[in-house]
Each structure stands twice: as structure tokens, then as C-alpha cells.
Amino acid sequence: MSGINKAIAVLTFKSREHILSVGGTCSWALNRTHARDYEFAVCTRNANTRAAEGPEKHGSAFLIGRIADVVVSPENPDRWLLQFSEYAEIALPDTWGKGWRNPVRYTTLEDLGIKLDDLVFKPMPEQAALAVSESVPGLERATGVLDEEDQTLKLTIAEAKEGLSAMFGVPVEAIEITIRA
Numbered sequence: 001m002s003g004i005n006k007a008i009a010v011l012t013f014k015s016r017e018h019i020l021s022v023g024g025t026c027s028w029a030l031n032r033t034h035a036r037d038y039e040f041a042v043c044t045r046n047a048n049t050r051a052a053e054g055p056e057k058h059g060s061a062f063l064i065g066r067i068a069d070v071v072v073s074p075e076n077p078d079r080w081l082l083q084f085s086e087y088a089e090i091a092l093p094d095t096w097g098k099g100w101r102n103p104v105r106y107t108t109l110e111d112l113g114i115k116l117d118d119l120v121f122k123p124m125p126e127q128a129a130l131a132v133s134e135s136v137p138g139l140e141r142a143t144g145v146l147d148e149e150d151q152t153l154k155l156t157i158a159e160a161k162e163g164l165s166a167m168f169g170v171p172v173e174a175i176e177i178t179i180r181a
Helices: 016-022 157-168
Strands: 006-012 024-028 040-045 061-072 080-092 104-108
Touching: 006 024, 006 061, 016 024, 016 061, 016 080, 024 040, 024 061
Parallel strands: 006 040
Antiparallel strands: 006 104, 024 080, 040 061, 061 080
């Protein structure tokens, strides 16, 4: 890799709106430890499927995210979500290399023809809060406190892990929570 801005290029049929709504690009089979060493994810359009959600031409880069973490995918607990802290919209045709067979490619922004100085990053939109109800397994055991002022449920790390474990069908030990201040 010739550049210094390590990037994971992904070939996705998901729309920009979907990616932003889930906090990043997800359901990737990849090595989490290796992926966490990369700073950027470059989303390129897979238009060669009926499920394609975006208007971009096949292989065009349309979104770049700064990777905050690599977490279990909300769509498939056996896959990973490249979680973004911020994103930049781009329109760069023919970014996906010819002959690349795996939909995940470890590369650099420079090798993809992307100049970091040309990007305008925006903060990620707030993620929709999970609805709190008794229908979520494990939540009935939570002893969190409802903050009357902002109406949010305050949970301990253990309670949050238990609820996430039940929601995604993974063992509690598979849940990692990172708090950044």
C-alpha cells in the first residue's frame, strides 16, 4: 500500500440513507482485529443486483466513513458493522477495481484515487434510540433508572450487554462496549 490513509473498500447494494441510519456499513465477513487498524471505509455501489438501493453506477464510490469501531452487525450477528464517527459524500466513478472478487478490499485512499484534503466530513446523524418495551428479552431484568428530564433509560454496562445479547442473539461475552469521552 503506497499511501498512509488506510481504507477498507466495500462493494455494497445498500443506500446512503440505510448506511447512515445504522451508523455505518454492515454485514461484512472480515477480520475484526485487522479491520480496526483502518481509518476509513469507502462505500462503492454494487449495482449488479436487483436489491441495489442507490442510483450510482456500478463500482462508483459514494460515501466515505471514518471508522470509529468494528462491532457486531445488527443485521447478522455473524458479520461486522464498520461503525462511522463521521462521513463524507463523494461521487467517484470506477473506484471498484476490475477483477476484485471479494466485496471487502483492504487498501488506501490514495490507491483508490481519493484525496483526503478534498473530503468534507459531517458528523454522523443521531441513531434512532431502541424502543424500550417489555417485549425485548432481557430488558425486564434491567434495573436501569429512567431520567425524568430527558426520558432516557440509564443502564449499567452489564444491563446493556444483557439486553444487546438478547436482541442480537449472541452471547453476553461477544458484546463489547466502548465509552469515549
